Amino acid sequence: MPNQAINEPDSSLKLKSLYEGFRDAGTIRALADRISSAAINLSEPLYIMEVCGGHTHTIMKYGLLGLIPDNVKFIHGPGCPVCVMPKERIDQAIALAKMDDVILLTLGDMIRVPGSKGSLAQARASGADVRPLYDPLDALAIARDNPDKTVVFFAIGFETSTPMTAVLLQQAEHAALPNLLFHINHVLVPPAIDAVMAEPATKVNAFIGPAHVSVISGAKIYRRAAEVHHTPVVVSGFEPVDVMESILRLVELKNHAESVVEVQYSRAVTEEGNLTAQALVDEYFEVRDSFRWRGLGPIPQSALKLKDKYAHRDAEIHFGGRLPVAEIDDHKACQCGDILRGLANPMDCKVFGRGCTPQTPLGSCMVSSEGACNAYYRYHGVQHVD
C-alpha cells in the first residue's frame, strides 16, 4: 500500500533517492538476472530500438549492453533533435546569423553541429551574433534589450521541447515584442517510428519510448506503433534501473506475444500527458507536409510549423528568398542513415573513430553528445579502433 510505504521509517522520498535509487548497482544486477531468465523463452531475438539518444547514452554509460543476453539487442534510433537536423536547416540558421541586425538564438549542442560550410559556432567566431540559450524565455529579455535588431529563435526538439517554444511565442505576443521571430524545426516521434518500420530490412521488433516525450504527449502516441507494427512499446525513464526494468518488460511482453504500450516511468507519465502543454502546441503549431531528416531523408508529416495566424513571427516567411534551400546530404562514407534505420552499428562504419570523431564529425550520429556514434566513441572500446 502506498500510504504504508510513506510511513515506513526509511522510505520517505528524498530527491537523492530519485537519483540513487534508480542507479543502484544491486538492483541493476538483479534485473539483469531476471532478463536473462526470461530471455531464454524468446522464440526469436529481440531487437529493441531505443528511439531517444538519452537512452543510448544511459545504455552505454552504465555498460548495460554487457549485462543483457545475446538474444536481446539494441538498435539506436533517430531520436536526437540535434542529430536529425539536416545540413540545409543549419545553413539557414547560419545565413540568418550572418545578416546585419540579426541575433540568432538556439539551444544545446546545436551551435556545434556542422552545416555544409561550418557551424554556428564558427559563424560566431567570424563575427555573427549567435547566442546559446539554456532557457528559451531568456529570448524575451534579449528581444526587449535590442529593439533595433531582429532576434530569431532557432527552435529545435521533439514533443518535449515544443511547448516551451509555444510559451515563448505566447509571451512575445503578450508583451508585444515585434522583433522576436522563430525558425521552427520541431519534429515528431511517431512518424520517425513509422519511417524506421517502413524499411523492409529492419529488424526492430520492440521499442523503448522516451519518457520525457510522453510526459508532454502521453503514452497514447505509441498506440499506433503497437497496433500497426505489432511491436511492444515500453515508455521508459532515463536512469539505468528504469531502462533495465523496461527491457525486462519488453522480453516478458514478447514472450506473451503482446503488442501493447506500457509505461515504466509511471511516476511522471500518464496515458494522456500534459494537456496544458498540448493545448499550447495546438494553438501555435500545425503539421508540415514533409520534413527532411538528417540521415533518414524526407518523412511526411513528421514536423511542425507555425500556423498562418502567427506568420508574422515566422522567420522562414519573413526572410523568405534570402535563405539557402539546397538539400545537402552527409559525407558519402558516413553510414549514419543506416545506423538510424537500425541496419548498421556504429562500429560497422569505416570512418568511425578515424575520419569521424566528436571533434570532426562527418555524420549526424557523431555530432551530438546524444548521438549513437558519439556514445560509442566515448564509452565503447574505441581503443580497438585505431
Added chain:
Amino acid sequence: MCLSVPSEVVALHDDEQAITVDTLGVRRKVSRHLLSDEIQIGDYVLIHIGFAMNKIDKEDALESLKLYREIAEKLEAESHAQSSYQ
C-alpha cells in the same frame, strides 16, 4: 539537451508564474507555465530547458524504489543459498 531532471520545489513566485527548484544543491528559478497541477513547496517536478514539465508522483516513485529493494534482496538471498551448496 534532452534529459529531464527531477528537482524539488523550494519557493513559489506566483506573480511571475515561476518556481524555484533545487536540483541536488543547485537552485534556480524555472517557469511553471506548463503546470496545470497545484504546486506546493516540497513537491518534486521534472525540469526541461528552464521549464517545469510535470509533477513527479511521490507514491509511485516510492513504490518503485520499494519493489527494486525487494528484487535486490531476493537476489542476495538466492546467491547466499547458492554459495552454501558449494
